[in-house]
Amino acid sequence: xxxxxxxxxxxxxxxxxxxxxxxxxxxxxxxxxxxxxxxxxxxxxxxxxxxxxxxxxxxxxxxxxxxxxxxxxxxxxxxxxxxxxxxxxxxxxxxxxxxxxxxxxxxxxxxxxxxxxxxxxxxxxxxxxxxxxxxxxxxxxxxxxxxxxxxxxxxxxxxx
Numbered sequence: 001x002x003x004x005x006x007x008x009x010x011x012x013x014x015x016x017x018x019x020x021x022x023x024x025x026x027x028x029x030x031x032x033x034x035x036x037x038x039x040x041x042x043x044x045x046x047x048x049x050x051x052x053x054x055x056x057x058x059x060x061x062x063x064x065x066x067x068x069x070x071x072x073x074x075x076x077x078x079x080x081x082x083x084x085x086x087x088x089x090x091x092x093x094x095x096x097x098x099x100x101x102x103x104x105x106x107x108x109x110x111x112x113x114x115x116x117x118x119x120x121x122x123x124x125x126x127x128x129x130x131x132x133x134x135x136x137x138x139x140x141x142x143x144x145x146x147x148x149x150x151x152x153x154x155x156x157x158x159x160x
Contacts, residue, residue, distance in 0.1 A: 006074045007089050007110030007123065013076060016112070020067045023060055031057045070112055077110070084156040087131045089123055094155040095131070103154060108132070127151070 008016070031053060038050035077090035087093055087108065094105050106121045108131070114122035121128045126144040134140055136156050142149045 004073070006070045006112050007077055008070075008074045009077045009079070009090055009109055009113060012109060012113040013074070016067050016070060020064060020071070023064045023067070027060055031060060074110075079158055082158045084158065085135065087134050087153065087156055089132075090158070092155075092157045092159050093131055093153060094157075095127075095151040096154050098150045098152070107159060 034053040035050065035057065038044075038047055038053050041047050041049060044050050079090045082088060082090055084091070089108050089110065092105060092107050094103055096103050104119075106119055106127065108123060108128055109120050111122040111124050114120050114125065116125075123129060123132055126142050127149075130140045130142040131151070131153060134153055136153050139150060139152050142151065
């Protein structure tokens with residue numbers, strides 16, 4: 001990878017470490033067994049089970065490599081030292097969306113933990129980048145591929 005620093009919460013770090021352990025142990029053993037069984041079917045040139053198991057092995061190796069690279073170069077978001085004076089990584093932020101007249105809550109995390117469906121947005125996303133360093137009560141305009149959106153920062157909190 002490019003040596004990019006990844007910001008991780010304690011939970012995100014734990015999840016990645018557990019995922020890597022699973023991929024190296026259980027998942028690798030499952031794939032090895034599938035390859036052995038598929039080899040028993042004979043001619044490998046037309047053996048779809050073997051081809052599928054080898055493809056899965058490649059995907060597993062790629063995911064392991066990606067996680068290992070993240071774990072080599074990360075910064076832990078220490079929620080113990082966070083304050084709520086300005087928006088920072090590891091905080092929950094309530095935004096008022098002027099266009100939809102509603103409040104939205106986001107948890108600001110590093111890019112490897114982002115999951116918009118769970119309300120986790122990355123500091124690299126348009127909204128995340130726009131609100132970083134801003135204070136409660138400030139308006140922000142977010143420029144995104146879908147246009148510009150105006151929000152007001154209603155609250156900044158530290159998740160428990």
